[in-house]
Amino acid sequence: MSANTSGTGPAPQMGRPRIGREIGRGAEGVVYENLDQPGWVVKEFHHGSTSPFQARNEFRNMERARAIRPDNVVKAQAPADPRQGWLVKEEVLETDAPEDLIEKTHVLQDLLPQIPDAGGNLMWGTTLDNPMPRWILIE
Amino acid sequence: MDALDSFRATAQEIVSFALQRGIDLEPLRKGFTFQKDRRHVDCWRKDLLPGTGPANEPLGTLHYNLQGAIAVVPDKLKKSASIFRGRWHETGTFESIEQAFELVKAWVIDQKEVDDLPCRSVRSYGI
Numbered sequence: 001m002s003a004n005t006s007g008t009g010p011a012p013q014m015g016r017p018r019i020g021r022e023i024g025r026g027a028e029g030v031v032y033e034n035l036d037q038p039g040w041v042v043k044e045f046h047h048g049s050t051s052p053f054q055a056r057n058e059f060r061n062m063e064r065a066r067a068i069r070p071d072n073v074v075k076a077q078a079p080a081d082p083r084q085g086w087l088v089k090e091e092v093l094e095t096d097a098p099e100d101l102i103e104k105t106h107v108l109q110d111l112l113p114q115i116p117d118a119g120g121n122l123m124w125g126t127t128l129d130n131p132m133p134r135w136i137l138i139e
Numbered sequence: 140m141d142a143l144d145s146f147r148a149t150a151q152e153i154v155s156f157a158l159q160r161g162i163d164l165e166p167l168r169k170g171f172t173f174q175k176d177r178r179h180v181d182c183w184r185k186d187l188l189p190g191t192g193p194a195n196e197p198l199g200t201l202h203y204n205l206q207g208a209i210a211v212v213p214d215k216l217k218k219s220a221s222i223f224r225g226r227w228h229e230t231g232t233f234e235s236i237e238q239a240f241e242l243v244k245a246w247v248i249d250q251k252e253v254d255d256l257p258c259r260s261v262r263s264y265g266i
Contacts, residue, residue, distance in 0.1 A: 020222075021218065021219040021221065021222050022216060022218065022219050023216075023219060023222065023265055023266055024228075024263065024264060024265025024266065025215070025263065025264060025265070026230075026262060026263030026264075027262055027263065031265060033222060094224055094225075094226045099172075099174065099179055101169050101170055101172055101174075104172070105143065105170060108142060108143060108146070108190070109141070109142045109143060111190050112142040112143070112188045112189070112190030112191060113142055113188050113189070113190065114189065114190070115189065115190050116189045116190065116193070116194065117189075117190065117191075117192060117193055118189075118190035119146075119181070119183055119190050119191050119192070119202060119204060120192070120202060120204050120230040120262065120263070121230075122204065123206060123228055124179075124206060
């Protein structure tokens with residue numbers, strides 16, 4: 001991985017992939033294209049408004065969810081430093097397949113009782129290494 | 140209690156509210172999801188289950204999660220137009236069931252573009 005950036009996002013950080021255009025935003029951070037790893041994105045956490053351990057916390061939360069529904073949660077790369085200000089995760093890719101509403105029911109029934117804010121983090125799509133259209137928890 | 144009780148009850152609340160306004164959302168309701176063409180939206184209220192919303196939020200807070208096809212890059216991500224693929228996803232909260240109805244109508248029935256959607260509190264979004 002390179003620590004350089006494309007000049008479109010925040011300043012470079014040691015070990016972080018190069019980032020491109022912003023593709024999303026939320027209360028905890030901004031999501032950017034990952035220029036070094038196709039099929040993955042970089043989530044840059046807001047400074048000050050989230051825990052300094054947000055990367056570690058979010059990674060652990062996703063691992064908990066993956067233990068329940070392995071195919072329905074994006075993979076994330078374990079942070080080398082628990083205080084690093086970013087997390088690399090799989091990108092959810094668009095699909096033309098119609099949404100499977102029965103699968104959504106099952107996924108939510110499994111995740112809602114255990115995973116914080118699962119209802120607001122579920123998307124329909126695919127990932128680069130698993131082209132099966134499915135409901136995927138993004139954080 | 141079924142984990143999806145809140146989703147089903149909120150969908151029914153919105154259908155009932157819409158009927159008072161002379162609009163029948165029932166044909167668009169698939170279970171607890173409102174869906175038409177390539178757009179869908181779910182609405183629910185925060186309850187005791189952790190997955191229904193942040194821990195520090197009052198019970199009963201109205202949430203939504205929408206996703207689907209759009210034609211115009213929203214203003215918020217104009218600088219990212221080069222990677223826009225005609226899709227949008229967004230989550231947030233409402234202050235009332237009326238706001239929820241208005242968003243469901245605008246997103247699913249009227250197929251409005253993101254910048255033309257009615258009042259809501261957006262928590263996250265992406266292309």
